[in-house]
Each structure stands twice: as C-alpha cells, then as structure tokens.
Amino acid sequence: MKPPAFDYYRPESISEATSLLKTMDDAKILAGGQSLIPMMNMRLARPQALIDINRIQALTSINDQGESLRVGALVRHCELETNPLVQRYVPLVSQAEGFIGHTAIRSRGTIGGSLAHADPAAELPVLAVLYDWDLIVESADQTRTIPARDFFLSYFITALDPTEILTAIDIPKQNGRGHISEYAIRAGDFALAIAAVSVRLTADNLIDDVRVALGGVADVPWRDPQLEEQWRNQSASPDLWRDIAHVVSERIEPTDDLQASAAYRRQLAETLVYRALQKAYRDPDAGSTMEGSFDR
Numbered sequence: 001m002k003p004p005a006f007d008y009y010r011p012e013s014i015s016e017a018t019s020l021l022k023t024m025d026d027a028k029i030l031a032g033g034q035s036l037i038p039m040m041n042m043r044l045a046r047p048q049a050l051i052d053i054n055r056i057q058a059l060t061s062i063n064d065q066g067e068s069l070r071v072g073a074l075v076r077h078c079e080l081e082t083n084p085l086v087q088r089y090v091p092l093v094s095q096a097e098g099f100i101g102h103t104a105i106r107s108r109g110t111i112g113g114s115l116a117h118a119d120p121a122a123e124l125p126v127l128a129v130l131y132d133w134d135l136i137v138e139s140a141d142q143t144r145t146i147p148a149r150d151f152f153l154s155y156f157i158t159a160l161d162p163t164e165i166l167t168a169i170d171i172p173k174q175n176g177r178g179h180i181s182e183y184a185i186r187a188g189d190f191a192l193a194i195a196a197v198s199v200r201l202t203a204d205n206l207i208d209d210v211r212v213a214l215g216g217v218a219d220v221p222w223r224d225p226q227l228e229e230q231w232r233n234q235s236a237s238p239d240l241w242r243d244i245a246h247v248v249s250e251r252i253e254p255t256d257d258l259q260a261s262a263a264y265r266r267q268l269a270e271t272l273v274y275r276a277l278q279k280a281y282r283d284p285d286a287g288s289t290m291e292g293s294f295d296r
Contacts, residue, residue: 073112
C-alpha cells in the first residue's frame with residue numbers, strides 16, 4: 001500500500017524544524033518512521049507534510065548530567081541497548097530494548113518516536129512513568145519540560161502541542177533494583193501486558209522505595225504512587241510481593257479487546273508483577289524477562 005501524497009521537508013536544525021511546524025496546519029515529525037509510515041501506508045494517518053528530523057545531529061547524543069542521562073530524541077533503540085552509559089546507569093532501559101520489535105526495527109526506531117507515539121503497550125512509556133522521566137519539548141516560541149506522568153493522555157495521544165517537537169529525555173540514574181517482565185504472543189510483538197518494578201531496600205531488608213508500572217492494561221502506562229507508599233518500611237519477602245501483585249491487579253481496570261479479555265489481562269498483570277518483584281529482589285542483575293513467547 002502507498003500513502004496519500006504529502007510534502008516533504010528535511011531541516012538541518014531544531015529551530016528550522018520548529019519554524020516549519022509553526023507555519024503548517026497538518027505536519028508530522030518523521031524520526032525512525034517505524035510507526036508513522038505503516039500508518040500512512042494503511043491510510044490511518046494522512047498528514048499533509050512530513051518534517052524529517054534525521055539530519056539534526058543535536059538530537060542524537062547521550063550525555064551524563066550527573067543525576068541523570070540526557071538522551072536525544074533521535075537516539076536509536078539499538079544504541080540504547082548497547083551504549084555504555086545506559087548500561088551502567090539505567091540498565092533496565094538497555095535490557096528492555098531487547099523486547100522492542102526486531103533488529104531491523106531497533107536499528108531505525110528512536111526513543112523520541114516511541115514516546116511520542118504513546119502506545120500504552122510499549123516498553124519505553126512504561127519505564128518513563130516508572131522512573132519519572134522528564135521530556136523536553138521545543139517549539140519556535142519556547143522550551144518546556146513535561147513529566148512523564150503528565151505526558152501520556154490516552155491511546156496515541158500526548159501533551160505535545162502540534163507545534164512542538166520532543167527533543168530530549170532526562171532519565172534519572174537507576175537507584176535500586178529493577179526488573180521488567182512481559183508476555184507477548186510472539187517475540188517482537190507488542191506485549192499483552194508489561195510489568196516494570198523498582199525496589200530499594202534498607203540495610204535491614206525493609207522497603208525504602210517500591211514502584212510498579214504496568215503497560216497494556218489501560219489507555220496510558222499505569223502507576224499509583226500513593227498506593228506504593230503503603231508498602232514503605234515493610235519487610236521484603238515473597239509474601240509481600242504476592243500482596244503487592246494482588247492489590248495492583250485489583251486496582252487496574254483493563255478492558256476486553258481482540259487479543260485478550262479484561263479478566264485474563266488482570267490475572268496476567270498479577271503474575272508478571274509478582275515475578276518481576278521476586279526477580280528484582282533475588283537477583284538485582286537479572287533485569288528483564290519475556291515470560292511467554294510462542295508462535296500462533
């Protein structure tokens with residue numbers, strides 16, 4: 001299939017790209033194109049113009065900011081998977097990248113494209129909510145920072161204004177043990193459910209901080225910081241992980257779709273949360289697992 005006709009622009013700088021966006025009524029940013037181009041080919045998206053930002057070198061770097069890494073929006077999935085700074089300071093991001101599509105997709109797809117696409121069954125939006133990433137967006141008139149919890153509004157809808165470009169992401173350095181588990185019908189498919197957790201313990205094996213984020217169970221990545229507070233200072237144990245997993249499964253409100261029923265997703269989420277917490281607790285270096293993957 002072929003997309004409808006469109007105008008094509010290839011700016012060399014962020015300012016040139018934002019200026020183009022400001023003057024156009026129906027333009028889309030083209031980064032890796034792994035979601036936008038298929039949608040255009042199927043006539044699900046019909047932009048009048050594409051602004052290809054792949055020549056903007058300022059969007060391709062990963063820099064150590066002290067407390068966080070600043071990752072340019074054009075950084076490819078394959079680099080996030082192998083970059084030494086990412087592996088050292090935010091290893092769960094590197095490990096989760098192995099779940100995203102296949103090698104060809106990871107070689108073209110970008111972190112900014114994944115976040116701006118806002119698929120709630122994608123790994124990076126879930127991690128963004130889990131670790132409170134800050135998303136830096138720019139327009140011709142201003143630069144602003146949007147916390148991940150405020151960025152995702154609904155299925156494929158974000159807080160980005162039509163004149164804004166996501167240019168960078170500030171990812172806090174990982175503090176504590178993390179794990180991400182997911183279940184997909186086939187390796188490389190979007191997951192039916194994703195559970196990402198972070199656990200930080202005191203010297204006495206008490207919970208100093210515990211976080212749980214889920215994907216695939218709502219129209220945005222799910223997390224409840226107020227709920228997490230009730231487990232602080234409790235003794236870490238498999239029984240606590242079961243309690244957390246059960247309570248979380250009771251709080252989410254998944255819906256039926258063609259892939260799975262709401263009841264199935266609720267049960268799957270409970271299993272994935274428990275296993276992720278247990279694995280983070282037992283083995284802090286084991287950062288990701290595909291809990292089930294098989295051919296149809």
